[in-house]
Amino acid sequence: MSHVLVTGATGYVGGRVVPQLLNAGHDVTVFVRSPWKIRDVPWRPRVRVIVGDLDDAQATREAVTGIDVALYLVHSMTAGGDFAAAEAHAAATFADSAAAAGVTRIVYLGGLHPQTTSLSKHLASRVAVGNIFLTSPVPTIALQAGIIIGSGSASFEMIRHLTEVLPYMPAPRWVRNRVQPIAIRDVLRYLVAAVALPDELNRTFDIGGPDVLRYGQMMNGYALEAGLPQRPIAALPVFTPWLASQWVNVVTPVPRQIAVPIIASLQHDCIVTESDIERYIPPPQEGLLSYRTAVNLALIREAGGMVETSWQSATVNGAPSDPLPTDPEWSGRTVFTDVRTRESTASSPAVWQVIESIGGHNGWYSFPLAWAARGAIDRLAGGVGMRRGRRHPERVNAGDVIDVWRVESVERGRMLRLRAEMRMPGRGWLELSVESTADGSRYRQRAVYFPRGLAGRLYWLVLYPFHGIIFGGMAVSIVRAAENPAQTPSG
Known part of the structure; x- marks a missing residue:
C-alpha cells in the first residue's frame, strides 16, 4: 500500500482513477485548485484534500509531503496564452518539490506522438512536461496514451457528433491518418499498476488499444455500434487545423478551445511504436478492449446515467474558478x-x-x-x-x-x-x-x-x-x- 497524490482529480481521468486507487488499498491525497468541484463525489470522504495551484511552490511542497507516488494528470486544454511556458513552470515546480520531499515515483500521462519536430504546440508541450519529469531526480513513468475512448471523453464526443450529425462527411486530410485508441478502463488499469512498478524505472511507455485505425474508420466504427449507417467520408485538402476546429465547434458540443488541441494532435500518425509496457504490466487475460467494445461500453454507461466524469468539467474561456462572493x-x-x-x-x-x-x-x-x-x-x-x-x-x-x-x-x-x-x-x-x-x-x-x-x-x-x-x-x-x-x- 502506498500514499498516492493525484493532481487533476477534478478532470476526466483523475476523477476516475481516484476511486480505483482507493479500491486497490492505497491512501489517496488530491491536490486541487477548486475543492468545491469534488465536494459531492462519492469518494470525497475517503481522501485528503490539499488546495492550491501547481505553480505555487509552497502549496506544492505541502501536497507532496509524506507522499510515496504522485500521479500528474494535468494538462492545459485552452488555446490561448503562453500555456507551454506555464505548463513547464508548473511541472518543474512539482518535480523540485517531489524530489525535496522524497517522493519515490512520478506517474505522468502524456500522449502518443511520432518522432518528429513538427508536433502541435499542445502535443509538444506534453512531451516537454514528460521530459522535465524524466530528467528530474524522481524516477518517472511517462505513459503516452492514444486517443482515450470512454463515456464523457472529449475525443469520444467529437467522434459521436461528427458521425451522428453529418450523413455525408467532408473532412480534413487527417481522417486518413492512423491512430491507436485506448479504452479509458485500460488507461486506468495502467495508471494504478504503475504505482507499484520497480523504483529504478525511469522511462516512457507507449500505451494503446489493440486496433490501429484511420480516424475515418473510428467514426464509422462508432456508427456501427450506435446503429447508424456508415458515413461516406471525403478528405479535403482545404481543411487546415484551424478551419477544422471551427467546423467541430459548429457541428459538435465540444468548444473550440478543447477541439483545437485534439485536432492539432491528429496531424500525424499516432500509434504505438514499442510494447515494452507488457513486460511490466501484462494485459488482462481477455486482452485490451477493442475500439468498438470501448464505444459500446461508453454508450451503455451513458444510457444508464453512469458517466462518472466528463470533458464538460474542463474549464474553458478563462472562466473564474472562485465562487460567488459572499453577501451581503x-x-x-x-x-x-x-x-x-x-x-x-x-x-x-x-x-x-x-x-x-x-x-x-x-x-x-x-x-x-x-x-x-x-x-x-x-x-x-x-x-x-x-x-x-x-x-x-x-x-x-x-x-x-x-x-x-x-x-x-x-x-x-x-x-x-x-x-x-x-x-x-x-x-x-x-x-x-x-x-x-x-x-x-x-x-x-x-x-x-x-x-x-x-x-x-x-x-x-x-x-x-x-x-x-x-x-x-x-x-x-x-x-x-x-x-x-x-x-x-x-x-
Whole structure:
C-alpha cells in the first residue's frame, strides 16, 4: 500500500482513477485548485484534500509531503496564452518539490506522438512536461496514451457528433491518418499498476488499444455500434487545423478551445511504436478492449446515467474558478440582480425535482428561442454554447456542467447555484431555491451579475427588457411543472 497524490482529480481521468486507487488499498491525497468541484463525489470522504495551484511552490511542497507516488494528470486544454511556458513552470515546480520531499515515483500521462519536430504546440508541450519529469531526480513513468475512448471523453464526443450529425462527411486530410485508441478502463488499469512498478524505472511507455485505425474508420466504427449507417467520408485538402476546429465547434458540443488541441494532435500518425509496457504490466487475460467494445461500453454507461466524469468539467474561456462572493451586497461592487418569487401548491421536494433536472434535454422552461440564440452567439464567439448538456438527467453535483452554466453549489433539496461560463463582459450567477410553506412551497430565483466596465453595464441594460420574459417565464414554468409533473418543459 502506498500514499498516492493525484493532481487533476477534478478532470476526466483523475476523477476516475481516484476511486480505483482507493479500491486497490492505497491512501489517496488530491491536490486541487477548486475543492468545491469534488465536494459531492462519492469518494470525497475517503481522501485528503490539499488546495492550491501547481505553480505555487509552497502549496506544492505541502501536497507532496509524506507522499510515496504522485500521479500528474494535468494538462492545459485552452488555446490561448503562453500555456507551454506555464505548463513547464508548473511541472518543474512539482518535480523540485517531489524530489525535496522524497517522493519515490512520478506517474505522468502524456500522449502518443511520432518522432518528429513538427508536433502541435499542445502535443509538444506534453512531451516537454514528460521530459522535465524524466530528467528530474524522481524516477518517472511517462505513459503516452492514444486517443482515450470512454463515456464523457472529449475525443469520444467529437467522434459521436461528427458521425451522428453529418450523413455525408467532408473532412480534413487527417481522417486518413492512423491512430491507436485506448479504452479509458485500460488507461486506468495502467495508471494504478504503475504505482507499484520497480523504483529504478525511469522511462516512457507507449500505451494503446489493440486496433490501429484511420480516424475515418473510428467514426464509422462508432456508427456501427450506435446503429447508424456508415458515413461516406471525403478528405479535403482545404481543411487546415484551424478551419477544422471551427467546423467541430459548429457541428459538435465540444468548444473550440478543447477541439483545437485534439485536432492539432491528429496531424500525424499516432500509434504505438514499442510494447515494452507488457513486460511490466501484462494485459488482462481477455486482452485490451477493442475500439468498438470501448464505444459500446461508453454508450451503455451513458444510457444508464453512469458517466462518472466528463470533458464538460474542463474549464474553458478563462472562466473564474472562485465562487460567488459572499453577501451581503458584495462589498460595494456594482451588481445587478433579478429576483423572482412564486408561491406553489406543490411540495418542496416536487419543486426541487424540477430545479435539479433543469437544462440539457429538459430545457430552461422559458423562451427556448432566446436560449438557443444566446448559445449560438456564444459558440460563434468561441464560447461553450448550449450543447454541453448535463452529465446526469436528474441529479447534479458541485462542479458539474449544465449547458452554459457550471454548478457552483448544491444544497440538496433546497438550493442550486449556477455560475455562467458563457462569454460576456462580466460574471454571472443563477440561483434557484425552494422552501416549504404551510400551503406547499415557495420558489425563489435570483440572477446576479457583476459587470466589467462600461461594456458590462451596457450588456445588462440591453438585455434587461428580455428579463421579464426569460426569468419571469422560467419562474412561472418551473412552479407549473412541479404542480403538474406531466407538463413538458418549455425551453
